[in-house]
Amino acid sequence: MRRVGILGGMGPQATLLLMQKILDAVPATDDADHIPLLVDQNPQVPSRIRHLIEGTGDNPDPVLARMAKGLVAAGAEALAMPCNTAHHYAPSIRSAVQVPFIDMVDLSTRHAAALAGLDGRVGILASPAVRKIGLFDAPLARFGVMALYPQDEAAMLAAIRRIKAAGPEAGTAAALRLQSDALLQRGASVQMIACTEFSLLADATAPGVTAFDTLDVLVGAITAFATGTAASQVRLQRDLELNKADQTKQQRRQS
Amino acid sequence: MRRVGILGGMGPQATLLLMQKILDAVPATDDADHIPLLVDQNPQVPSRIRHLIEGTGDNPDPVLARMAKGLVAAGAEALAMPCNTAHHYAPSIRSAVQVPFIDMVDLSTRHAAALAGLDGRVGILASPAVRKIGLFDAPLARFGVMALYPQDEAAMLAAIRRIKAAGPEAGTAAALRLQSDALLQRGASVQMIACTEFSLLADATAPGVTAFDTLDVLVGAITAFATGTAASQVRLQRDLELNKADQTKQQRRQS
Numbered sequence: 001m002r003r004v005g006i007l008g009g010m011g012p013q014a015t016l017l018l019m020q021k022i023l024d025a026v027p028a029t030d031d032a033d034h035i036p037l038l039v040d041q042n043p044q045v046p047s048r049i050r051h052l053i054e055g056t057g058d059n060p061d062p063v064l065a066r067m068a069k070g071l072v073a074a075g076a077e078a079l080a081m082p083c084n085t086a087h088h089y090a091p092s093i094r095s096a097v098q099v100p101f102i103d104m105v106d107l108s109t110r111h112a113a114a115l116a117g118l119d120g121r122v123g124i125l126a127s128p129a130v131r132k133i134g135l136f137d138a139p140l141a142r143f144g145v146m147a148l149y150p151q152d153e154a155a156m157l158a159a160i161r162r163i164k165a166a167g168p169e170a171g172t173a174a175a176l177r178l179q180s181d182a183l184l185q186r187g188a189s190v191q192m193i194a195c196t197e198f199s200l201l202a203d204a205t206a207p208g209v210t211a212f213d214t215l216d217v218l219v220g221a222i223t224a225f226a227t228g229t230a231a232s233q234v235r236l237q238r239d240l241e242l243n244k245a246d247q248t249k250q251q252r253r254q255s
Numbered sequence: 256m257r258r259v260g261i262l263g264g265m266g267p268q269a270t271l272l273l274m275q276k277i278l279d280a281v282p283a284t285d286d287a288d289h290i291p292l293l294v295d296q297n298p299q300v301p302s303r304i305r306h307l308i309e310g311t312g313d314n315p316d317p318v319l320a321r322m323a324k325g326l327v328a329a330g331a332e333a334l335a336m337p338c339n340t341a342h343h344y345a346p347s348i349r350s351a352v353q354v355p356f357i358d359m360v361d362l363s364t365r366h367a368a369a370l371a372g373l374d375g376r377v378g379i380l381a382s383p384a385v386r387k388i389g390l391f392d393a394p395l396a397r398f399g400v401m402a403l404y405p406q407d408e409a410a411m412l413a414a415i416r417r418i419k420a421a422g423p424e425a426g427t428a429a430a431l432r433l434q435s436d437a438l439l440q441r442g443a444s445v446q447m448i449a450c451t452e453f454s455l456l457a458d459a460t461a462p463g464v465t466a467f468d469t470l471d472v473l474v475g476a477i478t479a480f481a482t483g484t485a486a487s488q489v490r491l492q493r494d495l496e497l498n499k500a501d502q503t504k505q506q507r508r509q510s
Contacts, residue, residue: 001299009286009289009291010286011286011289012274012278012286012289013278016271016274016275016278019267019271019274019296020271023267023268023271028419028420029419029420030302030416030419030420031264031265031266031267031298031299031300031302031419032298032299032302033298034264034266034267034298035298036264036296036297036298036299037294037296038293038294038295038296039292039293039294039296040293040329041274041291041292041293041294042291043286043287043288043289043290043291044256044286044287044291045286047285047286047287070329070330071329073328073329074295074325074326074328074329075325161285164283164284164285164286165283165284165285
């Protein structure tokens with residue numbers, strides 16, 4: 001089995017949820033059946049919200065690149081990151097290492113597009129930072145799909161902060177369900193949970209919505225890579241080409 | 256805050272429980288308040304039960320030494336291991352690195368001795384391997400305390416295997432409670448849960464027992480080290496002296 005390195009701590013509870021889901025995904029009769037992971041649980045990565053929304057915090061780029069290099073030096077054969085917003089910095093991670101980055105945003109885009117069909121709309125339950133940086137817009141547009149975001153961004157941000165401070169609570173789930181229902185009224189019958197804080201909540205989407213969790217998509221890809229299924233071999237090649245493209249861009253910027 | 260490296264995967268669920276307990280131990284208002292960890296979740300460490308009880312498996316020593324070195328190379332400033340039985344191999348870990356090993360067995364011995372008092376008896380709910388290798392006997396004897404073990408070792412081993420395969424279940428807890436009650440009848444009113452698989456079960460000890468979980472003792476020590484409280488500074492010095500002693504012994508064996 002191949003070891004996957006996890007850029008974690010964003011937040012730390014979401015990293016634990018990913019690890020638990022990976023454990024649960026493996027039918028095991030003893031320890032050795034489980035997937036080996038190297039986890040950098042680093043809650044001190046500069047705040048993505050402060051950097052992208054408030055414009056006051058440090059850029060997480062160098063910290064994430066350093067974490068990626070450290071995980072690979074310690075033996076990780078691929079990397080993954082259970083935080084959608086932080087995928088804004090994925091080019092820095094890719095250009096820092098020679099192993100594939102299992103990209104939760106790319107995988108989730110494909111999954112959402114398959115569910116929504118051409119000319120569909122996909123609702124995105126995420127941090128307002130995700131809308132601001134257009135994390136899913138261009139990738140979904142390539143499949144002819146439009147991204148729709150909750151209009152009450154203050155409510156979304158408050159929900160994330162409440163989960164980071166107090167854990168998942170029924171009141172927070174109810175607040176999120178309101179936003180999910182509003183997205184459904186605007187035509188997004190397919191919705192994705194694209195914030196690993198929201199992954200901690202059960203029933204965060206409204207009745208009538210076809211919902212999936214980007215974290216579950218990542219769990220499937222990590223399991224496939226670690227156990228070496230055929231589909232993951234194809235992805236591996238494409239992921240390595242992406243690393244190379246990001247490295248070339250980075251070199252051009254530096255020269 | 257200082258980063259602690261975790262030699263994990265023995266089993267993987269117990270490692271997650273340690274991480275969750277560390278998260279829960281920190282009063283946090285945002286990610287950055289939490290303790291940074293580097294976790295080698297390695298379920299492929301050779302089975303301690305096969306090596307110590309059945310005498311058929313590989314020696315985990317070299318794998319654990321390699322994991323310890325890797326974690327320190329990646330930036331861990333101390334190491335800890337959420338598996339009591341594996342502490343049999345602690346000398347190899349200590350002699351492989353220059354950072355302190357936060358020793359769950361040593362810390363738990365002191366805690367048990369303080370609860371039991373002189374001439375006390377401490378019941379040890381653990382893998383039969385723990386009795387066989389005398390993990391706690393000599394350390395407790397130094398405090399004048401006698402270690403008592405469950406007499407039905409097959410039941411204990413079956414419980415561990417059931418938890419590793421199926422997770423914590425009420426039936427397994429009931430089986431363990433029977434053993435705990437038998438220990439109480441033999442005079443062990445203080446008992447310690449000294450198997451991180453059993454830490455996954457609620458109510459694993461009999462009514463009337465003063466019980467504690469060795470994993471909770473480890474959580475306290477990791478938190479103290481990471482946040483740099485005064486008590487942990489004193490331990491740090493002692494732990495480094497232990498490393499040195501183990502390195503000297505190892506050198507003597509090799510020369």
